[in-house]
Amino acid sequence: GQSLEQPSEVTAVEGAIVQINCTYQTSGFYGLSWYQQHDGGAPTFLSYNALDGLEETGRFSSFLSRSDSYGYLLLQELQMKDSASYFCAVRVSNAGKSTFGDGTTLTVKP
Amino acid sequence: DTGVSQDPRHKITKRGQNVTFRCDPISEHNRLYWYRQTLGQGPEFLTYFQNEAQLEKSRLLSDRFSAERPKGSFSTLEIQRTEQGDSAMYLCASSLGTSGTSTDTQYFGPGTRLTVL
Numbered sequence: 001g002q003s004l005e006q007p008s009e010v011t012a013v014e015g016a017i018v019q020i021n022c023t024y025q026t027s028g029f030y031g032l033s034w035y036q037q038h039d040g041g042a043p044t045f046l047s048y049n050a051l052d053g054l055e056e057t058g059r060f061s062s063f064l065s066r067s068d069s070y071g072y073l074l075l076q077e078l079q080m081k082d083s084a085s086y087f088c089a090v091r092v093s094n095a096g097k098s099t100f101g102d103g104t105t106l107t108v109k110p
Numbered sequence: 111d112t113g114v115s116q117d118p119r120h121k122i123t124k125r126g127q128n129v130t131f132r133c134d135p136i137s138e139h140n141r142l143y144w145y146r147q148t149l150g151q152g153p154e155f156l157t158y159f160q161n162e163a164q165l166e167k168s169r170l171l172s173d174r175f176s177a178e179r180p181k182g183s184f185s186t187l188e189i190q191r192t193e194q195g196d197s198a199m200y201l202c203a204s205s206l207g208t209s210g211t212s213t214d215t216q217y218f219g220p221g222t223r224l225t226v227l
Binding site for chain 1: 112114141143145150151152153154155158160165166201205207208209212213214215216217218219220221
């Protein structure tokens with residue numbers, strides 16, 4: 001089977017740093033993606049890691065350790081607009097099929 | 111706006127009726143995916159296409175669900191004899207179709223919210 005685990009909720013204040021963890025158990029692994037979804041909106045792509053290490057894109061960074069089946073999304077200098085759900089997703093096939101976690105709801109408080 | 115469009119955005123139907131949703135992907139994208147999402151959960155894979163070929167269908171998908179992508183462009187998802195448990199957001203996504211460990215970013219449409227009464 002396929003399973004991805006991430007915390008259901010995280011709360012932080014504006015300007016802070018928050019880390020959202022994701023552990024996975026899947027039958028195939030090609031890479032780990034992160035998506036952001038605002039209430040009522042569609043998931044939007046944030047980052048992708050196929051190899052171990054840290055990828056940085058502006059205020060967002062994503063990390064992968066394939067040996068630990070673990071990754072995280074790091075959000076820095078939090079802004080109110082970062083309040084949303086964040087999903088990790090494992091690309092499980094060469095053809096791009098992905099399995100998603102149940103999401104982490106991030107609430108940013110003033 | 112990602113460039114992926116879905117129609118309708120909302121659909122309310124009575125149990126037992128058939129419904130059809132349409133997805134128009136980004137024009138140069140070869141792959142098209144259908145997902146279902148319920149409140150508090152992540153998108154759940156239903157099926158996907160490489161051009162016009164349907165390559166995989168989730169085992170969770172009953173025979174009441176069928177999808178087509180006749181010319182490798184837009185796709186339709188039909189649900190026959192709808193049940194209350196079918197109520198969900200149906201998301202479509204498309205990607206270029208790169209293989210291996212490259213990103214092959216999926217761009218999601220706004221979704222069709224189905225309510226079965």
